[in-house]
Amino acid sequence: xxxxxxxxxxxxxxxxxxxxxxxxxxxxxxxxxxxxxxxxxxxxxxxxxxxxxxxxxxxxxxxxxxxxxxxxxxxxxxxxxxxxxxxxxxxxxxxxxxxxxxxxxxxxxxxxxxxxxxxxxxxxxxxxxxxxxxxxxxxxxxxxxxxxxxxxxxxxxxxxxxxxxxxxxxxxxxxxxxxxxxxxxxxxxxxxxxxxxxxxxxxxxxxxxxxxxxxxxxxxxxxxxxxxxxx
Amino acid sequence: xxxxxxxxxxxxxxxxxxxxxxxxxxxxxxxxxxxxxxxxxxxxxxxxxxxxxxxxxxxxxxxxxxxxxxxxxxxxxxxxxxxxxxxxxxxxxxxxxxxxxxxxxxxxxxxxxxxxxxxxxxxxxxxxxxxxxxxxxxxxxxxxxxxxxxxxxxxxxxxxxxxxxxxxxxxxxxxxxxxxxxxxxxxxxxxxxxxxxxxxxxxxxxxxx
Numbered sequence: 001x002x003x004x005x006x007x008x009x010x011x012x013x014x015x016x017x018x019x020x021x022x023x024x025x026x027x028x029x030x031x032x033x034x035x036x037x038x039x040x041x042x043x044x045x046x047x048x049x050x051x052x053x054x055x056x057x058x059x060x061x062x063x064x065x066x067x068x069x070x071x072x073x074x075x076x077x078x079x080x081x082x083x084x085x086x087x088x089x090x091x092x093x094x095x096x097x098x099x100x101x102x103x104x105x106x107x108x109x110x111x112x113x114x115x116x117x118x119x120x121x122x123x124x125x126x127x128x129x130x131x132x133x134x135x136x137x138x139x140x141x142x143x144x145x146x147x148x149x150x151x152x153x154x155x156x157x158x159x160x161x162x163x164x165x166x167x168x169x170x171x172x173x174x175x176x177x178x179x180x181x182x183x184x185x186x187x188x189x190x191x192x193x194x195x196x197x198x199x200x201x202x203x204x205x206x207x208x209x210x211x212x213x214x215x216x217x218x219x220x221x222x223x224x225x226x227x228x229x230x231x
Numbered sequence: 232x233x234x235x236x237x238x239x240x241x242x243x244x245x246x247x248x249x250x251x252x253x254x255x256x257x258x259x260x261x262x263x264x265x266x267x268x269x270x271x272x273x274x275x276x277x278x279x280x281x282x283x284x285x286x287x288x289x290x291x292x293x294x295x296x297x298x299x300x301x302x303x304x305x306x307x308x309x310x311x312x313x314x315x316x317x318x319x320x321x322x323x324x325x326x327x328x329x330x331x332x333x334x335x336x337x338x339x340x341x342x343x344x345x346x347x348x349x350x351x352x353x354x355x356x357x358x359x360x361x362x363x364x365x366x367x368x369x370x371x372x373x374x375x376x377x378x379x380x381x382x383x384x385x386x387x388x389x390x391x392x393x394x395x396x397x398x399x400x401x402x403x404x405x406x407x408x409x410x411x412x413x414x415x416x417x418x419x420x421x422x423x424x425x426x427x428x429x430x431x432x433x434x435x436x437x438x439x440x
Binding site for chain 2: 179
């Protein structure tokens with residue numbers, strides 16, 4: 001009997017390991033819907049403010065010149081921390097089915113615009129908040145024909161939620177490398193026309209500091225609700 | 232007793248049928264009347280107010296350029312359309328294109344008309360039952376030496392007769408226009424880039440919906 005038990009011990013360990021690993025995968029799939037970073041390279045590098053006016057961009061195999069950003073002008077740009085009212089009833093709704101963004105203050109529609117959601121990777125559904133606003137940053141990722149390198153991405157509003165960690169780098173942002181709004185084009189982020197992104201950036205919480213603003217403890221960014229299914 | 236019941240049911244059913252028929256006939260005559268009135272009004276509108284002069288602005292995605300489309304009065308069955316570009320730096324508009332078209336063939340401006348760098352626009356018009364697409368430079372210059380504009384539906388159907396363009400959605404990059412197609416027998420076809428730098432078409436493995 002003792003021999004029988006001893007011989008079966010490795011099998012028992014294997015079975016237990018398989019069960020535990022399966023359970024782990026099951027739990028992680030349930031709780032973390034998106035484990036993939038929105039921009040595979042820049043996510044690991046940095047999600048911080050950066051302006052690179054001397055660099056060229058790469059998108060869809062084309063080498064392109066990004067619009068220059070004048071840092072001197074940024075200082076004069078929008079609202080500074082403290083100008084906003086303390087209580088905000090702002091929310092952003094993104095309908096992936098119609099590729100449309102609507103921003104509301106209470107029941108009042110502030111703006112509506114066409115967007116481009118994820119084509120290569122899906123834009124996550126759910127309820128999120130903006131945790132950081134950056135006037136510009138660099139985004140890069142992909143491989144082979146899908147490689148992209150985009151300095152000076154303007155008006156970036158990173159969002160996160162209980163099932164989407166901040167480090168994954170999902171955001172709403174301006175777009176200078178395509179004009180195909182109303183159709184999925186991105187790697188998971190919500191692409192906006194630059195003029196629409198600017199308008200939204202200046203309106204959403206957390207309120208602005210000149211270069212970069214991250215929500216402080218106890219401070220909440222504007223709520224984003226993303227729903228529907230991209231065509 | 233049962234016979235009486237049957238009689239009542241028969242009367243009730245017949246009344247119902249007559250009532251329904253009456254209502255249907257009344258509704259049908261009413262609809263006919265409505266249709267004829269609408270047709271008359273449409274005809275009057277067309278004859279009395281042909282085409283007003285109109286002007287519309289389309290702003291580029293970055294807000295730096297404006298395309299202004301001016302539509303003139305219809306003359307001898309043709310409507311003149313002029314296209315102007317102005318920018319943040321130079322607010323005085325330059326005329327980049329003009330055309331006189333029959334009312335049914337007038338040029339429209341697609342949603343994503345501006346190239347991302349604002350150097351080009353594309354326009355759409357119908358001709359001989361097909362949608363045609365025209366690309367222009369926003370500085371008014373020729374696309375290439377001796378080539379003022381490029382109409383790429385013609386280029387495409389000549390090169391790929393087995394496909395038909397169903398939609399042109401916008402710009403995939405600075406010089407790549409996104410085209411969706413169907414096969415000639417009506418099945419969903421692939422998406423393509425129209426590469427403006429080489430005037431060629433690139434077939435894509437994924438479709439842009």
